[in-house]
Amino acid sequence: MSLYPLFARPRTVQQAAQVLESMSSGVVVIAGGQELMPHVNHGVLQPEVYVDINALADLKGIREDDGLVSIGALTVHRDTFSDPLVAEKLPLLVEAMKLIGGGRQVHNRATMGGNIVAMHPLYDVVPVLLTLEAQVEVVRGAETRRTSLKELMADPRHGLGSEAILIRVLVAPMAADAGFAYEKLKSSGGAYGSANAAVALTVADGVIASLRLVIGAVADRLVDASEALAFCIGQSWSDALASKVEHCCAGLIDQPLSDHQGDGEWRKAMAGVVAQRAMGRAVARAVAQEGR
Amino acid sequence: MEDLLTQSTLVQLRVNGKLHELEVMPFTSLLDLLREELHLTGTHMGCMTGHCGACTVMVNGRIAKSCIVLASTLERAEITTIEGLRTADGKLHPVQQAFWDEAGFQCGYCAPGMLMSAVELLKENPNPDDAAIESGIAGTLCRCTGYRSIVRAVKAAAVRMNSPEA
Amino acid sequence: MPADKYVGQSVRTIEGRGPVTGTSKYTNDFAFPGQLYAFIVRSPHASAKIKRVDLSGALKVHGVVCAYDGAQVAEHLNPLTHYIDPGVFGGQSAELRAVAIDEVWCYGQPVAVVVADDRRVARYAASRIQIDYEPISPVLEIEDAIAPDARAVVPGWENNFIMRVPFRNGDPDGAFARADHVVSTTVRIHRFSTQPIETRCYNAVWEHDTESVTLYATAQNPHPMRYVLSQILRMPENKIRVIAPTIGGAFGVKMHGHPEESLICLMAKLTGRPVKWTETREECLLVGAREQRHDVQMAFTADGELIGLRDNFYANTGAPSACPGWGMAFLTGLTMPGPYKVRDIDVTMHAVATNKPAWNAARGYGKEATAIALELALDEAARELGFDPVELRMKNFIQSDQFPYPSPNGLMYDSGDYGGAVQKALAAIDYEGWRARQAEGIRDGKYIGIGIAYELTPEGGALPGTMVSGYDSSSVRIGPDGSVRVLTGVTTPGTGNPTGIAQIVADELGVALETIEVTQGDTTTCPYGFGNYSGRSTIVGGGSAALAAQELRVKVIKVAAALFGVEVEQVELHRGIFSVVGDPARTLTFKEVSYASYTRAYDVASCIMPPLEATATFKPSSIRHTPDENGHINPYPSYSNAAYVAVCEVDVATGKTNLLRFAAAHDCGRVINPVLVEGQACGAVGFGVGGLLFEDIRFDSSGRQLTRGFMDYVMPRCEDIPEIRMVHHDSPNPDTYMGLKGAGEAGVGGSAAAVANAINDALRPLGVALNQLPFSPSRVWGVIQAGTAAKQNIGEAA
Ligand SMILES: Cc1cc2nc3c(=O)[nH]c(=O)nc-3n(C[C@H](O)[C@H](O)[C@H](O)COP(=O)(O)OP(=O)(O)OC[C@H]3O[C@@H](n4cnc5c(N)ncnc54)[C@H](O)[C@@H]3O)c2cc1C
């Protein structure tokens, strides 16, 4: 905690990594500031050093890289969801990101990296990235590492934002005939999500062939329901299956959040509702694709 | 690496057309910089958490909530505030004119958010429908109007901007 | 309305250029040379003894000018003066200090203040202050506070009732004995508040040469605030100037009584420098309102006539404060039974003190709670007894030929046509059409609901022995150049009343609107006035300005007649041009006549006494403070009222409500500027919708406030407010200037109740209903689940 923090604006990732490495504590990486600044403004967070990563060219841009869609950590939400490549290859991400709150002002400045590193259970980007089994590239000191986002999220010592820098996210394109949907339940226009579900699946011959589904905003951690929903494989969508999905997903939430968004019992139930609704829409999309 | 660390940073901001070279402390929000250093008090503070939008300005042609922009991260930027919407000859911007004529505000505290949002929206979508306007101004709270008059004002602004005289 | 009058037209606001160009100055926009900033250290406990305050850490921080604790502040400041002292009305009064001394009564109460030359330094230094508390188990809920063994929130009080007031009339017991049906409903209203986007701000400037203080303040009532400051600061009123610049919304929260007002003045006095304090959103959210529990009983005859009303209600007004918030509970009781003709009533108001932060006034001032309690209970009755909700109301409204109507509590309702307004609102929304769609919807599993509600809103109030007064004054000044300045004792929180007042003056005086400027909110330049509350500003501000303008019109016509050399009856004045009847070619400009009035006082203009300035007061005649034989007074001159209809669809799987349409037919008397009036009404609908559906201030079990910012306190955004059809159904008020009624305050309760009733209507096929606010998705879902479970149990039992 310091009244007079220091500031660094490294020009290369290497420089940035070195600055971070040289500091012991009180250092924060800042990108768009949309996450950090509310805390700074209220005195909850008083960093000793800000490391501004906005000059790092390696963290910018969206491109195809070795068959994967690479989204730089500094890409702001609006540039992500209005990008033609993302629209074509990752339509689920577009659907979810358009529902991010805060208005255009936030869409114009909040970055992909900041959203991921915030790891906020109510946010909308990570559920999709987990559904799509995204990889992330992280630099720490001299080391550049590529891991799955899932692994990174599970590691309490990932050090992102103080010791490590997220360079980019890499996502395999969704199958052209994939069914997908992002379902976000919120209490009002300005509220954060109370229950979210991201789903990507494929349908062959009218039955579900593969399925990934991640639930957010109902518990401290996001819940990957894909395995628990394995019973759906080989099934066609029906009211009976929908209620089984709903029941199964609600059952996965053992410690629901209970906050201004709504109480725990409701959140648990809503996990089921959004999962079931997302899946219903995704199957309908996939079936329509198949019919074409 | 220590030589990278500084106690203040130089930023070059062109604010409403005027260039400022400023040495800013690393805790200063763009909002405080505009209001306290440049005395542009037309941009307002309502929450400091990014929720109300009263502090909205345009940064490089895109709207942003200045309370949650750290000024020192803007190495070089073009800023437009509500004071900068008027044309050089002092004429009101069509959006300003429409908000005034259509009672698009009451107390006016949210006006920076509503007007800047409308300007950005109409630049991209000259004929927005209700849903587009709702999402275009979603980042800004208004406690006085109940919003319907704001929607009306944005539509009136669109008509003005699309008319040949504008 | 002749087109050549400004009154009745939707002219754009004369004060509107500032906001759209960013040039309006709000309080926080002022900064003075040598400006200092105050930071207030607040209690983290709901209830605690203060054992020790150690300021030394803060005083060591470079840039800190001073720091004070409660005891030090008390050496300089008298206890806070109550806006409305419950003691005056027979209630329990507490001694209130700007900064707590030995004990804190609520979370967020000020316990120390730091002043520094930088805001961040002040905040940082505050974190260096050490305070030892001994927490006491807090009294938070109504039920805790009224329990027989409850600890008194205020040491020395007998119990936790600030005040208990019975509102009883006729023979309620007889009515209940005679009734064919009695319907009991408990309505719970939660804590929600006004939250203008501009928070409070005070900037006090010490004037060394005159040893006086000028306070720039987000103040709704500058003159009464000056009085209060003089009492607390121990300074005469003529050494204090309060300036209320442009206000960014107020809605009651900027009525005074807040500890920071006098504290910041004191800091300026002690440091000799300007000191500013700007409320954070977190601090603004500490101000509570509205939390009430009503146990309503309604007695009906077989054919649905409401013959008796009982309502035992409790308001959780939080810790005692000098703000006028607690008085809202009184108004909730006084406004019973709203627009209904039932006369046998037994209502008891209990204003309860707890260890939550205090209330302040909130748009509606308690009258919204009357509407919510009555309208939810009436719908409950309609459901239980099988009446159509519209029909049940129509049967029980006061009829339009009964005005002026003395209410059972002695209020004198001036005018109205409640049934007519309901019909208009229903027509505006296409009620029959929606009923048909509702029936169709059910077949497709869509739960559509239509809710109606009525709100009667006494406005322009005056309470005897308080600074809530019914009259106000204005000055009109014409310069030698013919330009006009109006100075009023009323203020604007951003409602456009300066324009309404200017429209009135332009018509009365006969000048063009563009030649008028309006000045408000300065205790040194404006005539004495009570500022803005209770939808009064146009009634009394406009009324008094009209009287002053009439006086000046007589003068300028006299001078014009002398200049023309004709009789005054032959002079016409319109939009600043004088002419002679029958000889339109002979004209004089307003400037010519004004100039002559000042410069030819010894010849042509000797027929008048210069200058062209007049001050007048409008004092509505219908306010009566001498009690009648029943002890009743009539504190209001005006009773605006409106019918509200909401249409919604409830997603029964999630409990989420989607508002589809909204309509209101309102009677706010003569309308000066329709767009401004509609703007007020739409804004109030926003409050009602937000409060009913999602705005909610919550605490943990130790009394710490959990709702700290806009992430938690979610207010409506554009997409949350449906299209609003607004129709006028005006009956002019016979007792005010031009028949004005208030327009600013009404609508919060009526719109909230209409939405609540619409949701319950949607839930009807499921056999459940909710009478506890907010109707958040989780709560609505909860009652649906409980209903389903109950049905299953019945099914199993059968
Ligand atoms: C009003 C409002 C509403 C919002 N609503 C939503 C919503 O509905 N859904 C949603 O998903 N999000 C929402 N957000 C959150 C928003 O998407 C995130 O705050 C944003 O993405 C953060 O990006 P940033 O660049 O501004 O982060 P910053 O504030 O700059 O940083 C955030 C954190 O990430 C770290 N960091 C940033 N970039 C990197 C990097 N490249 N490497 C390592 N660490 C890094 C920082 O150290 C910090 O800890 C909302 C935000 C606001 C202000």
Ligand code: FES
């Ligand atoms: S002050 Fe910036 S969003 Fe509220």
Ligand code: FES
């Ligand atoms: S006009 Fe007051 S907040 Fe919008």
